[in-house]
Amino acid sequence: xxxxxxxxxxxxxxxxxxxxxxxxxxxxxxxxxxxxxxxxxxxxxxxxxxxxxxxxxxxxxxxxxxxxxxxxxxxxxxxxxxxxxxxxxxxxxxxxxxxxxxxxxxxxxxxxxxxxxxxxxxxxxxxxxxxxxxxxxxxxxxxxxxxxxxxxxxxxxxxxxxxxxxxxxxxxxxxxxxxxxxxxxxxxxxxxxxxxxxxxxxxxxxxxxxxxxxxxxxxxxxxxxxxxxxxxxxxxxxxxxxxxxxxxxxxxxxxxxxxxxxxxxxxxxxxxxxxxxxxxxxxxxxxxxxxxxxxxxxxxxxxxxxxxxxxxxxxxxxxxxxxxxxxxxxxxxxxxxxxxxxxxxxxxxxxxxxxxxxxxxxxxxxx
Amino acid sequence: xxxxxxxxxxxxxxxxxxxxxxxxxxxxxxxxxxxxxxxxxxxxxxxxxxxxxxxxxxxxxxxxxxxxxxxxxxxxxxxxxxxxxxxxxxxxxxxxxxxxxxxxxxxxxxxxxxxxxxxxxxxxxxxxxxxxxxxxxxxxxxxxxxxxxxxxxxxxxxxxxxxxxxxxxxxxxxxxxxxxxxxxxxxxxxxxxxxxxxxxxxxxxxxxxxxxxxxxxxxxxxxxxxxxxxxxxxxxxxxxxxxx
Numbered sequence: 001x002x003x004x005x006x007x008x009x010x011x012x013x014x015x016x017x018x019x020x021x022x023x024x025x026x027x028x029x030x031x032x033x034x035x036x037x038x039x040x041x042x043x044x045x046x047x048x049x050x051x052x053x054x055x056x057x058x059x060x061x062x063x064x065x066x067x068x069x070x071x072x073x074x075x076x077x078x079x080x081x082x083x084x085x086x087x088x089x090x091x092x093x094x095x096x097x098x099x100x101x102x103x104x105x106x107x108x109x110x111x112x113x114x115x116x117x118x119x120x121x122x123x124x125x126x127x128x129x130x131x132x133x134x135x136x137x138x139x140x141x142x143x144x145x146x147x148x149x150x151x152x153x154x155x156x157x158x159x160x161x162x163x164x165x166x167x168x169x170x171x172x173x174x175x176x177x178x179x180x181x182x183x184x185x186x187x188x189x190x191x192x193x194x195x196x197x198x199x200x201x202x203x204x205x206x207x208x209x210x211x212x213x214x215x216x217x218x219x220x221x222x223x224x225x226x227x228x229x230x231x232x233x234x235x236x237x238x239x240x241x242x243x244x245x246x247x248x249x250x251x252x253x254x255x256x257x258x259x260x261x262x263x264x265x266x267x268x269x270x271x272x273x274x275x276x277x278x279x280x281x282x283x284x285x286x287x288x289x290x291x292x293x294x295x296x297x298x299x300x301x302x303x304x305x306x307x308x309x310x311x312x313x314x315x316x317x318x319x320x321x322x323x324x325x326x327x328x329x330x331x332x333x334x335x336x337x338x339x340x341x342x343x344x345x346x347x348x349x350x351x352x353x354x355x356x357x358x359x360x361x362x363x364x365x366x367x
Numbered sequence: 368x369x370x371x372x373x374x375x376x377x378x379x380x381x382x383x384x385x386x387x388x389x390x391x392x393x394x395x396x397x398x399x400x401x402x403x404x405x406x407x408x409x410x411x412x413x414x415x416x417x418x419x420x421x422x423x424x425x426x427x428x429x430x431x432x433x434x435x436x437x438x439x440x441x442x443x444x445x446x447x448x449x450x451x452x453x454x455x456x457x458x459x460x461x462x463x464x465x466x467x468x469x470x471x472x473x474x475x476x477x478x479x480x481x482x483x484x485x486x487x488x489x490x491x492x493x494x495x496x497x498x499x500x501x502x503x504x505x506x507x508x509x510x511x512x513x514x515x516x517x518x519x520x521x522x523x524x525x526x527x528x529x530x531x532x533x534x535x536x537x538x539x540x541x542x543x544x545x546x547x548x549x550x551x552x553x554x555x556x557x558x559x560x561x562x563x564x565x566x567x568x569x570x571x572x573x574x575x576x577x578x579x580x581x582x583x584x585x586x587x588x589x590x591x592x593x594x595x596x597x598x599x600x601x602x603x604x605x606x607x608x609x610x611x
Contacts, residue, residue, distance in 0.1 A: 044382045048389050322375075
């Protein structure tokens with residue numbers, strides 16, 4: 001058995017196939033659980049019960065909804081721009097899956113002589129790749145809004161262009177200190193070559209920050225995390241930044257004209273993106289899969305996965321909590337927050353942080 | 368905590384146990400208020416006689432016009448009701464009924480009352496028309512219902528009369544508080560006063576005539592005014608709305 005697994009994972013092709021299938025299944029399963037999780041938590045916060053009929057604690061509710069959507073008629077309005085209209089849901093889905101391929105979900109497993117990384121691909125520019133993919137996801141929404149040939153989706157698409165692009169800037173700027181900090185960590189206090197590889201960033205957080213506090217980047221880079229998380233909420237079109245789909249204003253925005261399974265794909269992509277951004281936040285700021293207990297016998301390889309999922313779900317809870325608490329921002333407030341607060345703040349933080357690093361590495365300019 | 372983040376504590380606090388307000392219908396049923404307006408029932412006296420005398424006042428008062436009644440003379444040898452006539456045909460279209468309870472209010476013999484049961488879904492419109500068979504109390508005091516027993520249908524709710532009669536009769540006057548002035552019903556017997564009306568007053572309570580010297584004059588005035596009105600407006604006396 002061990003020998004067989006070793007042979008399989010030594011083959012680049014088969015290990016890639018297995019990982020891709022695994023990520024695909026994991027993300028679909030996560031989306032199912034996440035929708036249920038959100039509905040339950042929001043329900044509890046509103047003194048309700050939430051879905052509790054399908055399966056134990058209602059956990060199969062999303063599956064039931066998904067099956068319903070599968071069997072519904074996919075209505076295609078006459079005025080749509082057919083090609084883009086059909087391509088948009090797929091364009092939303094693919095980046096969502098590709099982003100998660102970068103995220104290490106557990107410690108590398110050793111099978112005999114072979115080491116299997118629990119990561120779709122350990123790209124050396126994973127951080128850039130993720131930012132690029134999340135930009136492509138914006139196109140899906142903008143094109144869906146435009147190709148629908150209807151006014152509310154168009155308004156949603158326009159809002160998406162403005163919102164997601166402006167918050168993307170803040171998000172990218174907030175991540176620069178992570179790379180800078182990683183470089184100084186690698187070189188052990190002097191400025192070295194940085195890294196954008198997720199697996200290496202996780203490994204750099206292994207030490208301790210001070211005493212029992214773990215060396216997670218969030219303790220050194222708290223402003224970066226706050227800005228990143230705020231921008232992540234805007235990137236995923238979640239409340240209070242859900243102007244792109246604002247049901248009460250523009251009837252669902254870009255997905256107004258979508259029905260049946262095409263709508264389900266948009267829905268799925270949105271929740272997978274939420275999971276992705278939480279996973280990336282965990283990887284960059286909360287030490288990824290790092291946690292105690294990885295050296296336990298037999299189950300040791302599962303413990304890092306558990307820590308990773310626990311941290312990710314804690315952040316997802318934060319997403320849901322924010323949604324249940326804050327009302328939707330007005331359009332001008334959204335723009336003010338993005339351009340007048342988040343971007344200047346992230347720039348200022350970047351300057352301050354780089355100066356501090358410079359002082360740490362090279363000492364005071366006069367000394 | 369205050370400022371823009373104070374709301375976070377509010378929402379988090381709601382997750383504590385014991386704050387849920389939803390009940391799991393139909394497994395958990397809430398106790399309905401005493402005056403709940405559910406489906407109707409035609410009552411019987413304790414001796415088995417029907418209370419309905421076929422006067423059609425309920426059909427006349429019904430704003431949704433969902434009640435159809437036809438009276439018939441009681442057979443001399445086996446009377447159905449203590450009155451002269453009885454409700455020979457009695458139908459309520461539950462799809463039109465607005466559950467206002469005016470029929471209960473109009474009924475002079477307390478024959479039609481409402482119960483606490485509201486599960487009346489049907490798969491065909493014809494079934495929503497309740498006839499005598501579904502409305503009239505059985506000879507043992509139980510109430511028939513077209514739907515079978517299930518988790519939804521609690522037949523016990525059919526025995527809960529709505530509290531309208533008990534709450535208002537007689538005349539809502541304080542002097543009558545605690546005195547059941549309604550008639551007994553087969554099965555239920557003499558229904559007790561509503562909560563809040565003290566039935567345990569020392570009895571017998573002698574009827575105390577209030578000092579009527581002042582309001583009797585007012586009544587006379589009203590009577591006179593009505594008489595004037597009737598004589599003054601001939602159309603009203605002849606009745607232009609005879610078919611309800």
